Amino acid sequence: MLKLSVLGSTGSVGSQTLDVLRMYKYKVSTKLLGASKPSEKLKDQVLEFKPEYVYIEKFDGREFYGSKVINGDSIEKLLEVESDLFINAVSGISGIKSTYLLLKAGKKLATANKESIVCLGEILKDELKRVVPIDSEHSAIYQIISSEKGNPINRIVLTASGGPFLYWKKEELEDVSVDEALNHPKWSMGKKITVDSATLLNKGLEVIEAHYLFGFEYDKIDVVVHPESIIHGMVEFADGTFIANMSHPDMRIPISYAIFGGREKLEIKPLNLVELGSLSFYRPDFEKFPLLKLAIECGKRGSIYPVVLTVADEIAVDKFLSGNIKFTQIHSFIEDVVSSVNFPEPKDLLDLFQLIEEIYHKFRH
Numbered sequence: 001m002l003k004l005s006v007l008g009s010t011g012s013v014g015s016q017t018l019d020v021l022r023m024y025k026y027k028v029s030t031k032l033l034g035a036s037k038p039s040e041k042l043k044d045q046v047l048e049f050k051p052e053y054v055y056i057e058k059f060d061g062r063e064f065y066g067s068k069v070i071n072g073d074s075i076e077k078l079l080e081v082e083s084d085l086f087i088n089a090v091s092g093i094s095g096i097k098s099t100y101l102l103l104k105a106g107k108k109l110a111t112a113n114k115e116s117i118v119c120l121g122e123i124l125k126d127e128l129k130r131v132v133p134i135d136s137e138h139s140a141i142y143q144i145i146s147s148e149k150g151n152p153i154n155r156i157v158l159t160a161s162g163g164p165f166l167y168w169k170k171e172e173l174e175d176v177s178v179d180e181a182l183n184h185p186k187w188s189m190g191k192k193i194t195v196d197s198a199t200l201l202n203k204g205l206e207v208i209e210a211h212y213l214f215g216f217e218y219d220k221i222d223v224v225v226h227p228e229s230i231i232h233g234m235v236e237f238a239d240g241t242f243i244a245n246m247s248h249p250d251m252r253i254p255i256s257y258a259i260f261g262g263r264e265k266l267e268i269k270p271l272n273l274v275e276l277g278s279l280s281f282y283r284p285d286f287e288k289f290p291l292l293k294l295a296i297e298c299g300k301r302g303s304i305y306p307v308v309l310t311v312a313d314e315i316a317v318d319k320f321l322s323g324n325i326k327f328t329q330i331h332s333f334i335e336d337v338v339s340s341v342n343f344p345e346p347k348d349l350l351d352l353f354q355l356i357e358e359i360y361h362k363f364r365h
């Protein structure tokens with residue numbers, strides 16, 4: 001039996017992880033489930049999967065429906081959980097601490113939480129190479145590279161659906177509503193990543209994520225807009241061969257690959273290329289989506305910039321979702337933060353949290 005722990009089990013990736021576990025209950029035992037609060041959804045999951053532990057960020061009780069509680073103040077206790085694999089499906093910068101603790105302790109980690117990879121990139125360079133990615137593009141690249149071990153690579157290509165505003169004019173973006181930004185054409189995801197997908201900042205974070213996970217320089221990581229979202233990632237090898245990873249968009253595929261390290265049977269709609277007829281590819285429009293360019297620049301600058309970008313984005317997306325700024329101001333807000341900060345580079349987790357705190361303190365209001 002594989003012993004598995006899922007942080008962020010009540011979210012979009014977390015729930016889909018439990019869908020996979022439901023199919024493979026005879027192979028996997030759930031040691032821990034985790035969320036930010038003691039919600040009804042978490043209660044139902046705990047009653048169904050009966051994990052030994054439950055992580056609840058803000059909760060004072062010692063037990064939750066029969067499971068022992070670890071909370072935000074005792075997060076180090078995660079290391080006591082006897083788990084063969086931890087999955088981090090927490091959203092945003094809240095996922096950083098667990099990624100750090102688990103990797104530092106040598107635990108096996110699969111993560112969808114890209115923010116932790118981007119923010120820990122400079123201080124955990126070596127450890128991050130051990131992480132199994134769940135983000136679909138990175139899983140695609142990981143799957144291709146794993147089956148082509150040793151073959152020299154020219155570059156990798158991450159695909160982007162283009163988000164809900166791919167065909168909108170730049171001027172039309174001024175009046176985008178929250179509902180329109182949350183209406184992703186291909187993926188059903190949490191709110192933060194859905195807004196990031198609409199600005200294309202998500203793809204910028206993914207470029208930085210790919211740099212830290214796979215060790216490729218930025219000139220070897222390309223982004224191609226591919227609205228059908230059938231190809232998730234491609235690798236170009238030294239002999240000119242391209243290998244593409246294709247499927248209907250469904251997070252259960254990368255999740256299952258991360259859990260089992262291979263291909264288990266899943267009930268996925270079969271891919272019919274004749275029915276699809278054609279696939280299309282475009283260069284990203286950096287003028288309409290300037291956050292993609294800004295993110296790649298932050299990645300190339302390294303040092304504090306990937307962290308500043310991530311935190312500024314988290315604040316900006318919150319402001320947009322609560323109606324305090326317009327969609328187009330997400331870019332101007334992040335650009336202002338990135339161009340006005342001057343902090344020393346973090347050397348450890350304490351420094352990193354100090355940096356995050358200072359950015360929050362200075363720019364939240």
Ligand SMILES: NC(=O)c1ccc[n+]([C@@H]2O[C@H](COP(=O)([O-])OP(=O)(O)OC[C@H]3O[C@@H](n4cnc5c(N)ncnc54)[C@H](OP(=O)(O)O)[C@@H]3O)[C@@H](O)[C@H]2O)c1
Nearest residue numbers: 008010011012013035036037057090091094112113189190
């Ligand atoms: N959704 C996708 O298809 C997808 C695809 C690729 C990558 N990702 C990445 O995967 C991550 C999760 O995305 P999502 O769409 O699944 O997000 P989501 O639906 O918003 O779910 C977030 C999860 O994190 C938990 N959480 C939030 N704050 C927490 C905290 N402080 N401590 C512990 N748990 C906390 C939430 O618990 P509560 O329910 O209690 O709030 C929930 O379980 C993100 O980094 C995203 O970029 C997502």
